[in-house]
Amino acid sequence: MKNLDLPVVSFTAEQNKFRKEVRDFLQKELNSGSFISHADSWMSGYSSEFSKKLGQQGWIGLTWPKKYGGQERSALDRYIVTEELLAIGAPVASHWFADRQSGPLFLKFGTEEQRKFFLPKIAKGECYFSIGLSEPNSGSDLASIKTKAEKVDGGWLVNGMKTWTSGAHHSHYAITLCRTSPPDEKNRHAGMSQFVLDLSAEGVTIQPIQFLTGEHHFNEVFLDNVFVPDEHVVGEIGNGWKQGMEELAYERSGPERILSTFPLLQEAVEYLKEQKDINGLAQALQLVSRMWSLRNMSIGVAQMLEKGEDVSLTASLVKDLGTIFEQTVAETVRLLIDSTPSVTSSKLIDRLMAESVLHGPGFTLRGGTTEILRGIVAKGVLAK
Amino acid sequence: MSEMQEYIVDATNKILKKHVTKELVDASEKGEWSDQLWDVLVESGLVSVGIEEGLGGTGGDATDGFAILRLAGKYAAPVPIFETIIAGWLLADHKVETTYEPISFSMNIESDLNSNDFVLKQVPWGRHVKKVVYIGEINGAFKIAILPTDHATVKLNQNLAGEPLDELHFSGIELEKITQFDVDQQDTFNRVMTLAALGKSAMMAGAMEQVLDMSVFYAGERQQFGRPIGKFQAVQHHLSALTAETAVVLAALNYAIVAFQEGTIKEELPLAKMKISESAGKVAGIAHQLHGAIGMTHEHQLHQLSRRLWAWREDYGNESYWAKKLAKTYIENNDLTLWEFITNEKRGNVNV
Numbered sequence: 001m002k003n004l005d006l007p008v009v010s011f012t013a014e015q016n017k018f019r020k021e022v023r024d025f026l027q028k029e030l031n032s033g034s035f036i037s038h039a040d041s042w043m044s045g046y047s048s049e050f051s052k053k054l055g056q057q058g059w060i061g062l063t064w065p066k067k068y069g070g071q072e073r074s075a076l077d078r079y080i081v082t083e084e085l086l087a088i089g090a091p092v093a094s095h096w097f098a099d100r101q102s103g104p105l106f107l108k109f110g111t112e113e114q115r116k117f118f119l120p121k122i123a124k125g126e127c128y129f130s131i132g133l134s135e136p137n138s139g140s141d142l143a144s145i146k147t148k149a150e151k152v153d154g155g156w157l158v159n160g161m162k163t164w165t166s167g168a169h170h171s172h173y174a175i176t177l178c179r180t181s182p183p184d185e186k187n188r189h190a191g192m193s194q195f196v197l198d199l200s201a202e203g204v205t206i207q208p209i210q211f212l213t214g215e216h217h218f219n220e221v222f223l224d225n226v227f228v229p230d231e232h233v234v235g236e237i238g239n240g241w242k243q244g245m246e247e248l249a250y251e252r253s254g255p256e257r258i259l260s261t262f263p264l265l266q267e268a269v270e271y272l273k274e275q276k277d278i279n280g281l282a283q284a285l286q287l288v289s290r291m292w293s294l295r296n297m298s299i300g301v302a303q304m305l306e307k308g309e310d311v312s313l314t315a316s317l318v319k320d321l322g323t324i325f326e327q328t329v330a331e332t333v334r335l336l337i338d339s340t341p342s343v344t345s346s347k348l349i350d351r352l353m354a355e356s357v358l359h360g361p362g363f364t365l366r367g368g369t370t371e372i373l374r375g376i377v378a379k380g381v382l383a384k
Numbered sequence: 385m386s387e388m389q390e391y392i393v394d395a396t397n398k399i400l401k402k403h404v405t406k407e408l409v410d411a412s413e414k415g416e417w418s419d420q421l422w423d424v425l426v427e428s429g430l431v432s433v434g435i436e437e438g439l440g441g442t443g444g445d446a447t448d449g450f451a452i453l454r455l456a457g458k459y460a461a462p463v464p465i466f467e468t469i470i471a472g473w474l475l476a477d478h479k480v481e482t483t484y485e486p487i488s489f490s491m492n493i494e495s496d497l498n499s500n501d502f503v504l505k506q507v508p509w510g511r512h513v514k515k516v517v518y519i520g521e522i523n524g525a526f527k528i529a530i531l532p533t534d535h536a537t538v539k540l541n542q543n544l545a546g547e548p549l550d551e552l553h554f555s556g557i558e559l560e561k562i563t564q565f566d567v568d569q570q571d572t573f574n575r576v577m578t579l580a581a582l583g584k585s586a587m588m589a590g591a592m593e594q595v596l597d598m599s600v601f602y603a604g605e606r607q608q609f610g611r612p613i614g615k616f617q618a619v620q621h622h623l624s625a626l627t628a629e630t631a632v633v634l635a636a637l638n639y640a641i642v643a644f645q646e647g648t649i650k651e652e653l654p655l656a657k658m659k660i661s662e663s664a665g666k667v668a669g670i671a672h673q674l675h676g677a678i679g680m681t682h683e684h685q686l687h688q689l690s691r692r693l694w695a696w697r698e699d700y701g702n703e704s705y706w707a708k709k710l711a712k713t714y715i716e717n718n719d720l721t722l723w724e725f726i727t728n729e730k731r732g733n734v735n736v
């Protein structure tokens with residue numbers, strides 16, 4: 001059996017100072033009313049002004065080379081920024097995917113022109129990306145996608161449809177997975193490629209899908225003879241599946257898989273503390289013990305990712321445990337405090353509770369469902 | 385892991401793998417003393433790790449001890465290695481030389497020893513140890529003291545796992561004459577709880593690693609409906625859950641041990657012990673489900689680990705104990721928001 005120990009990371013004094021700098025900045029922004037805290041803010045909190053402010057601070061693309069607008073800081077510094085943003089419930093949805101995975105994708109597989117063109121804009125908080133994977137008939141079984149790209153002079157002609165595309169109505173581009181050669185029953189993962197799809201291009205129609213709260217997060221994206229120039233192919237034609245899978249490690253192990261409901265937990269703990277409710281607080285702190293352990297794990301994975309180690313199994317573990325933890329927060333807190341959850345409530349805890357309950361089911365679906373993740377883990381351990 | 389620790393882990397692994405058989409654990413439950421195993425552990429210096437050589441110890445530090453205990457838990461080693469190592473550390477704090485005998489320890493914060501005849505309840509491995517390190521009041525003063533068990537009669541008792549948890553009836557001990565040290569009650573209580581809760585956490589982590597291994601093996605071997613049960617998705621999800629719990633337990637354990645090593649351990653202890661005790665129950669339950677009826681038999685080895693997990697999760701504070709304790713200090717003695725508390729690198733604000 002594979003050793004399941006992950007590295008233990010101690011933040012340096014410098015990193016702690018950096019954390020404080022980020023935290024003070026965010027607190028000031030919150031106090032000045034530049035944003036209000038939301039649960040699940042990395043999916044629902046859109047604010048291009050706020051993203052630009054973060055860009056000015058240099059906190060988007062933090063780890064990227066300076067020549068592309070980055071700061072060449074460590075993955076742990078980035079971890080600090082992202083978890084501080086989530087803990088305070090800041091509106092980070094606009095730039096989230098670009099910072100988390102599209103940028104790194106360009107760095108790993110992109111051309112020099114692509115890096116020079118996209119990365120500085122992303123780092124400024126001005127250029128946003130969506131993820132075009134899912135289709136109406138291809139969810140968990142992603143390899144069955146039908147959207148196809150055909151070679152034409154100077155580029156590719158894309159036809160098909162993507163769905164559940166978070167933020168497509170805010171984003172400038174979507175990294176879109178397409179079939180570039182017909183399905184091969186012997187190798188289901190062959191023949192797919194990644195493209196940078198300009199969401200304002202001719203032939204792209206974006207239609208909102210109303211979220212169950214009535215909000216507008218995700219979309220249907222219809223692609224009708226959309227021309228994508230050759231310069232917008234990411235990596236190699238035919239290598240799309242493998243490239244996409246590498247993105248998943250970033251996608252599955254980060255603090256956003258633990259902290260989506262943290263603003264609620266924090267409010268609840270404050271409340272229980274004020275009430276001097278020892279029993280209630282004890283139950284909440286048991287959640288904290290889970291969260292602390294999960295955070296240790298997630299930071300360990302971040303460290304391994306930076307060293308280029310294989311984390312596909314451990315990233316799946318973090319996402320499985322973390323997203324269930326996020327749901328459990330709402331389920332536990334509702335029994336500890338007196339709340340009438342409502343998304344329109346002026347009482348913070350009621351609103352956070354409502355957001356946490358209503359967004360909750362999505363946590364264990366988006367980015368790979370719990371069932372799929374468990375299959376990956378089981379196959380991983382059985383193979384050893 | 386230091387080079388020395390790698391060596392220790394390797395040596396311990398080899399010894400335990402060779403000597404700890406299912407039969408040995410069974411025999412121990414029937415009351416037999418595993419003398420051969422004990423002697424090898426003593427000769428290899430594994431029961432005296434973390435004690436300086438000047439006191440007869442093997443050297444190394446407490447983290448080496450926790451690494452040994454993780455393996456002791458993994459193999460369900462039926463000897464008082466946890467008790468001997470920790471009692472040894474407590475004595476070494478007072479420059480008492482190690483004697484390589486099996487010893488136990490017993491913390492008593494409820495009553496005072498004030499006569500020559502007294503009873504110590506629930507002494508781990510009481511029947512087999514030569515001495516008990518007593519932590520508690522003697523004639524009104526808080527002490528660490530050495531009680532020789534040749535003055536005691538034993539009323540046998542055991543924990544959920546069939547490990548000895550005996551009642552010792554001492555008589556004719558002259559309390560003034562035994563080796564004893566005046567100690568600060570709170571500091572000593574904290575030190576014992578820290579060492580013991582970490583040690584048991586390490587043992588639980590090891591036991592969970594073993595349960596996961598056994599479950600993976602069984603899922604590949606046991607056939608139903610013409611194929612290994614590991615081909616069924618529901619069973620795969622059990623395996624995944626076992627892997628996840630074990631990984632998160634190790635993340636909790638390793639962070640707590642590093643905090644201990646750096647001398648800053650405070651709230652990491654309750655946070656880790658809560659998480660590990662919680663996972664212990666989950667892991668035992670899932671592994672039994674996966675094993676079916678064979679896992680419920682005495683013949684199968686699973687119960688040697690699952691019963692230990694159920695026993696150990698209660699030792700030195702279960703989830704509820706630590707949660708309430710942490711809650712109390714969190715209310716009384718803490719100005720941090722929850723986020724500051726979790727990310728607090730310079731610990732020390734919340735003293736548990």
Ligand SMILES: Cc1cc2nc3c(=O)[nH]c(=O)nc-3n(C[C@H](O)[C@H](O)[C@H](O)COP(=O)(O)OP(=O)(O)OC[C@H]3O[C@@H](n4cnc5c(N)ncnc54)[C@H](O)[C@@H]3O)c2cc1C
Nearest residue numbers: 131132133134139140164165166362365366367368369371
């Ligand atoms: C809030 C939200 C945001 C999203 N944002 C995006 C986005 O930006 N871009 C994007 O491309 N996609 C996005 N998605 C889509 C997401 O990736 C899919 O929901 C996910 O991959 C599951 O696909 P599905 O919804 O079609 O469910 P299905 O695949 O139809 O699954 C339905 C149920 O069946 C189970 N199931 C399916 N196959 C198996 C199997 N082999 N074994 C066991 N169980 C199985 C699933 O686990 C699930 O419980 C988003 C989803 C949500 C909820």
